[in-house]
Amino acid sequence: MELPLPGLWLKRLWVVFQVALHVAMGKVLMTFFPGRVKQDILAMSQKTGMAKNPHFSHENWIPTFFSAQYFWFVLKVRWQRLEDKTEEGGLAPNCPVVRLSGQRCNIWDFMQDGWAFKNNVDIKNHQNLQDRLQAAHLLLDRNPQCPVVVDTMKNQSSQLYAALPERLYVLQAGRILYKGKPGPWNYHPEEVRAVLEKLHS
Numbered sequence: 001m002e003l004p005l006p007g008l009w010l011k012r013l014w015v016v017f018q019v020a021l022h023v024a025m026g027k028v029l030m031t032f033f034p035g036r037v038k039q040d041i042l043a044m045s046q047k048t049g050m051a052k053n054p055h056f057s058h059e060n061w062i063p064t065f066f067s068a069q070y071f072w073f074v075l076k077v078r079w080q081r082l083e084d085k086t087e088e089g090g091l092a093p094n095c096p097v098v099r100l101s102g103q104r105c106n107i108w109d110f111m112q113d114g115w116a117f118k119n120n121v122d123i124k125n126h127q128n129l130q131d132r133l134q135a136a137h138l139l140l141d142r143n144p145q146c147p148v149v150v151d152t153m154k155n156q157s158s159q160l161y162a163a164l165p166e167r168l169y170v171l172q173a174g175r176i177l178y179k180g181k182p183g184p185w186n187y188h189p190e191e192v193r194a195v196l197e198k199l200h201s
């Protein structure tokens with residue numbers, strides 16, 4: 001899957017065009033048919049996990065669609081996916097991550113039990129590791145039943161696992177056992193549950 005650099009830049013350019021078109025069309029539709037666009041987005045979120053999250057009001061996110069920030073974020077996500085290095089059954093990248101104590105380690109360090117749960121926590125732009133560790137406490141406050149680590153500021157884990165905005169993987173013995181689709185639209189925690197239950201049966 002290694003692309004020669006000029007090929008990669010051509011693909012990136014093509015993605016810029018696609019995302020720009022998507023945002024421009026979304027903006028035009030949102031301006032002329034706001035009710036209809038809102039309905040469509042809501043219908044899409046019903047089909048996926050988005051609407052099931054009680055902490056997530058659609059009033060919080062629909063108005064942010066098709067803004068300049070939205071454009072840059074979608075572009076970042078789509079560019080990252082061009083360099084996705086992971087596949088089910090393939091080697092799991094052993095990226096550096098940081099424990100909440102600040103201690104550095106690697107993703108594979110969590111495979112001593114035979115499996116690991118990868119939680120990707122990414123809140124607003126962290127300027128430094130301190131911000132990132134602080135953001136991770138939002139997750140810790142919910143008492144997750146697994147170790148929590150954060151990416152380093154080089155964002156290697158996010159990059160190599162094409163994890164933006166959020167993604168679930170199950171790793172076992174250095175390989176990728178399960179690769180979830182990207183959230184929030186195609187994010188299926190219940191698939192992870194099924195994989196883990198099968199592992200333990």
Ligand SMILES: *[C@@H]1O[C@H](CO)[C@@H](O)[C@H](O)[C@H]1NC(C)=O
Binds near residue numbers: 126
């Ligand atoms: C890593 O991600 C953060 C946002 O969470 C960003 O501010 C930072 O610039 C990124 N670092 C690199 C090396 O891209």
